[in-house]
Amino acid sequence: MASNGNGNVTPKGNAVSAGRNGLPKITTQKSRQNAVCHDDISAPVKVQNIDELHSLQRKKSAPTTPLDGVQGAFANMSEEDRHRQQLQSISASLASLTRETGPKLVRGDPARRPETPRVSHAPEHHFAPTFTASDSSLKFTHVLYNLSPAELYEQAIQYEKGSFITSSGALATLSGAKTGRSPKDKRVVRDDVTEDELWWGKGSPNIEMDEQTFLVNRERAVDYLNSLEKVFVNDQFLNWDPENRIKVRIVSARAYHSLFMHNMCIRPTAEELENFGTPDFTIYNAGQFPCNRYTHYMTSSTSIDLNLGRREMVILGTQYAGEMKKGLFGVMHYLMPKRQILSLHSGCNMGKDGDVALFFGLSGTGKTTLSTDHNRYLIGDDEHCWSDKGVSNIEGGCYAKCIDLSREKEPDIWNAIKFGTVLENVVFDEHTREVDYLDKSVTENTRAAYPIEYIPNAKIPCVGPHPKNVILLACDAFGVLPPVSKLNLAQTMYHFISGYTALVAGTEEGVKEPRATFSACFGAAFIMLHPTKYAAMLATKMEKHGATGWLVNTGWSGGSYGSGSRMKLAYTRKIIDAIHSGQLLNANYKKTEVFGLEIPTEVEGVPSEILDPVNTWSDKNAYKETLLKLGGLFKSNFEVFLDHKIGKDGKLTEEILAAGPNF
Ligand SMILES: Nc1ncnc2c1ncn2[C@@H]1O[C@H](COP(=O)(O)OP(=O)(O)OP(=O)(O)O)[C@@H](O)[C@H]1O
Ligand SMILES: O=C([O-])CC(=O)C(=O)O
Ligand SMILES: [Ca+2]
Ligand SMILES: [Mn+2]
Structure with a gap:
């Protein structure tokens, strides 16, 4: 010292x-x-x-591209000029269609001291205060542009009630009053073009609205967003097929929405972002703000409005983030078939040898659970395209159901719930922040949205060759469909067009009866054209590439809901393994009554007696009765398709009609 x-x-x-x-x-x-x-x-x-x-x-993010090596429009542009162009583009997105002044935008968080406010107006309008200037034209709106997950966490936690970090690092959020999609509030502008192109009328998910009403709702959303102190803007991509990539812009008011889309869409590299330019499609998510019941067509305070001509979607009155994801899926169901590309509500994975499997199925039937397979590469869990080159995922993330999630049964999904993941509507311990996945207090539809690379064996880029197996999943709460059946092409088409599942309304008191749901193409809520158009494309592609169809029941065995129990996930996985390996293709088969399904007599790792459901029911009469009841439901559902041709081949249409239950 x-x-x-x-x-x-x-x-x-x-x-x-x-x-x-x-x-x-x-x-x-x-x-x-x-x-x-x-x-x-x-x-x-x-x-x-x-x-x-x-x-x-804090240091500035490194300039993302070495400027000397850059080609294209942004090659010689300073960072400041680039930011100005981006703001101008966003300003054009947010411009009112009825006032002469555009929004005044500033880049960055209003809570941070501004660098130098970079003001930008809608390009065609220059801000000049006049007698008609309104208060809204005098204020600034801050733009939080493609923030990182860490920045979005901070925004959510600071400003959005119900945002918390869970013990595994995920961001727990509440989606508000709506915890699922609102298909009855989804409207599509019917104009001269869509009038002829889209599927309208009975059975169609496209509830019509006119252009004028769309503009009223658009203005409502834009005014709401511009009235805020700040908005979030995401510029991202859809579709891993580089030739058919779509640029999307999402303008929203919540960090939750921005992080959700960051995870679910394809994230541009810094260089791709610099060259982003004008988006192909824009979502205005003003979900906190209701629509106006005095407005024509409005039947509730929620409206999700799609305008294909303007390439825009407006969301009013629901904060459920799945509306954005599935809204864009609808857009792809319109754009892709125009290019001869089939859009699919399916999961997709690939084996070590390049064998690709598609997993179709309605919500909750197992697309995410079964495509997430430790022994295979995950291409995607929910939305794909099948083109002449093979399959491509539309999205950059997964959206897993997490009710009853367990580490033991679904380890990869469990481990993906970490920093960056959005966890919707789950319940957690106030102190430890451990999530209780069994708790349905907020909703049964609890969800985790994470970037696809959070799954260790994700295949990046998310593309693959033509499918070898097409697996149709049904969660049959009646307990009469076999755990697995091999389908011929006509049967595959019949079940694809039917789009069956039966779930039990878990949240409603006293509801014990399974409810059958038929949803064409396993996604009637998202398709834009008539179901037979997609079915014809699927048939052509399956035939051309030699794909085999399968029907897998992930639902009940040993009786209907109430007396039987759900198929063990471990057994379903064994069945799926046997499909992938080719083992099931060459097994011994027998045919069932009523549905005429080919069922294997043995599958490795699965007790043989469960393969034919009749064996698992103690009351054989009740089985037969239930089987016929379900057969009847299939028949009456298919009636609307009886006078439709599937593709150009009249023979296939006939075969499809004959491929349903027979009794
Ligand atoms: N035998 C089984 N096979 C598949 N899933 C099962 C089985 N038994 C229970 N499950 C549960 O069923 C749920 C299947 O949900 P999953 O997220 O895979 O649905 P999805 O088809 O992806 O629906 P969505 O389109 O809504 O995302 C999971 O919670 C899974 O744990
Ligand atoms: O869109 C959603 O909310 C969840 C989903 O994947 C589906 O319902 O098919
Ligand atoms: Ca899913
Ligand atoms: Mn889905």
Whole structure:
């Protein structure tokens, strides 16, 4: 320890001298004398005040592209010019269609001291205060553009009630009053073009609205968004097939929505973002704000409005993030078939030898669970395209159901719920922040949205060759469909067009009866054209590439809901393994009554007696009765398709009609 003559020296080596009040003064500057010989290793202080200290903590994101090597429009542009162009593009998106002044946008978080406000107006309008200027044209809206997950966490936690970090690092959020999609509030603009192109009328998910009403709702959303202090903007891509990639812009008011889309859409590289340009499609998500019931066509306070001509979607009155994901899926169901590409509500994975399987099925039937397979490469869990080149995932993330999730049964999904993942509507311990996946207090539809690379064996880029197996999943709560059946092409088409599942309304008191749902193409809520158009494309592709169809019941065995129980996931996985390996293709088969399904007599790892459901029912009469009941439901559902031709081949149509239940 050294002494400096006029005071003491602390063990740390700070120079101390007696002050006026008798206490020793601490100086952070080292005195020359004691700089020589002691064990003080503290680094010299570099700042004069706390603001300077904070400014050291953050450094600017590295310029994303080495500017000298860049080609294209942005090659010689300064960062400032690039930011100005981006703001101008966003300003054009947010411009009111009825007022002469565009929104005044500033880049960055309003809570942070602005750098230099970079004001931008809608390009065609220049801000000049006049007598008609409104308050809204005088204020600034801050744009939070493609923030990172860490930044979005901070925004959510600071400003959005119900946002918490869970013990595994995920961001728990609440989606508000709506915890699922609102298909009855989905409207599509019917104009001269869509009038002829789209599927309208009975059975169609496209509820019509006119252009004028769309503009009223659009203006409502845009005014709402511009009235906020800040909005989130995501510029991202859909579809991993580079030739058919779609640029999407999502404008939203919540960090939750921005992080959800960050995870679910394809994330551009910094360089791709710099060259993003004008989006192909824009979503205005003003979900916190209701639509106006006095507006024509509005039947509730929720409206999800699609305008294919304007390439825009407006969301009012629901904050459920799945509306954005599935809204864009609808757009792909319109755009892709125009290019002879089939859009599919399916999961997709690939084996080590390049064998691709598609998993179709309605919500909750197992697309995500079964496509996430530790022994195979995950291409995607929910939305795909099948083109002449093979399959491609539309999305950049997965959206897993997490009710009753267990680490043991679904380890890859469990492990994906970490920093960056959005966890919707789950219940967690106030102190430990451990999630209770069994708890349905908020909703049964709890969900985790994570980037696809959170699954260790994801295949990036998410594309693959033509499918070898097409697996149709049904969760049959009646318990009469076999665990697995091999389908011929006509049967595959019959079941694809039917789109059957039966779930039990778990949340409604006293509901014990399974409810059959038929949803054409396993996704009637998302298709834009008549189901037979997609079915014809699927038939052609399956035939051309020699794919085999399968029907897998992930639902009940040993009786209907109430007396039987859900098929063990471990057995379903064994069945799926046997399909992938080719083992099932060459098994021995027998034919079932009523549905005429080919069922194997043996599958490795699965008790043989469960393969024919009749064996698992103790009351054989009840089985037969239930089987006939379900057969009847299939028949009456299919009636609407009886006078439709599927493709150009009249023979296939006849075969499909004959491929249903027969009794
Ligand atoms: N035998 C089984 N096979 C598949 N899933 C099962 C089985 N038994 C129970 N499950 C559960 O059923 C649920 C299947 O949901 P999953 O997320 O895979 O649905 P999905 O088809 O992807 O629906 P969505 O389109 O809504 O995302 C999971 O919670 C899974 O744990
Ligand atoms: O869109 C959603 O909310 C979830 C989903 O994948 C589906 O319902 O098919
Ligand atoms: Ca899913
Ligand atoms: Mn889905």
